[in-house]
């Protein structure tokens with residue numbers, strides 16, 4: 353394939369589909385030479401583990417994150433600078449498993465607030481767009497549980513601004529042949545407008561949250577961890593936590609809204625577990641309280657990892673899974689394919705949660721399940737996300753009946769995160 357055709361195929365079509373097609377022909381390791389840029393694609397657990405864990409020190413996030421930097425600035429996810437380690441060390445204690453157990457009661461309350469909103473939606477009796485409903489739900493949860501701020505007004509405007517801005521930066525990443533931001537194209541102007549809405553919202557969130565944070569709780573810990581950051585870095589860290597906090601969980605929950613009605617036995621197990629649900633105390637461990645919900649979420653993350661592909665650039669020549677990779681190549685890692693590979697997961701692409709034998713006990717290679725990444729750059733919010741999603745899916749199963757209008761398998765597209773290729777629309781009613 354010539355360079356232009358490759359760039360066009362990657363940028364204009366769904367980049368995930370491009371790599372899935374290439375993978376079907378060439379297998380787990382693919383090298384493309386685009387003249388100045390060499391691209392490596394890896395989907396084996398061995399390579400994933402090496403890139404994230406054993407060779408992490410050689411890797412930077414690099415050009416694969418340049419689009420996202422336009423939205424998240426130099427926050428933890430996109431930060432390639434020397435201060436990443438200090439920022440991460442400051443925030444680690446706030447998101448440790450022990451700390452998250454302490455905050456699980458607030459996460460529970462935030463999920464209940466989200467259920468009240470879903471109830472209103474169900475009572476309106478109209479078809480529900482579950483993707484949108486799950487984004488509202490997870491945004492409300494992160495606002496309330498992590499920042500102590502409830503989103504009551506202007507919620508949809510903020511959802512829309514984030515959705516547009518994220519889609520825009522995902523497009524920039526997939527298709528670098530675009531007009532630079534300073535050129536006032538219609539799309540660039542819409543992006544600037546969305547960014548202005550987001551920045552106003554963040555200013556308010558930071559001010560409100562800081563005044564709340566005197567009362568302690570998770571927002572208190574976040575702001576004392578970020579004490580001393582100038583306003584720009586504070587903005588970047590807050591938007592990163594906020595955005596990472598709702599986008600990925602919304603996508604996982606949307607897939608679950610499509611999957612669960614087609615697996616009545618699993619839904620029944622969830623409902624029976626939900627009968628014992630109480631507000632977690634600081635000493636409770638939510639994954640032990642809710643083993644079925646935890647496995648259901650893990651299985652959704654195995655099949656539909658929101659961050660289905662990630663990028664790195666090595667700072668020096670290195671060897672990955674036996675291949676010589678030159679410094680500054682673009683390295684793409686694909687947990688999505690590793691997590692469906694039948695050599696590692698006998699159930700392949702079938703949704704088969706197994707609470708009797710948790711996923712961690714079925715793991716054949718540490719690189720075969722990496723929805724949260726791995727190693728030093730592993731997701732900071734992993735424990736928060738697992739607690740949040742286990743509680744949210746339990747409450748939804750407890751409180752609602754629902755059915756997608758089209759239960760046929762969902763096509764997939766990767767637009768910054770992995771999404772259903774069509775909206776998941778359906779009926780929702782209170783049980």
Ligand code: HEM
Pocket residue numbers: 428429430440498592593594596597598600601604657658659662663722723724725726728729730731732733734736737
């Ligand atoms: C389903 C839920 C989630 C998934 C699947 C997920 C996935 C990931 C992945 C794969 C990475 C690593 C990216 C890379 O190495 O290139 C990451 C990083 C990160 N995530 Fe999450 N995430 C989730 C939820 C959250 C939540 C709830 C928060 C915060 C409240 C969060 C905050 C972060 C941060 C700050 C980083 C950057 C860590 C660093 O580089 O130091 N994530 N996430």
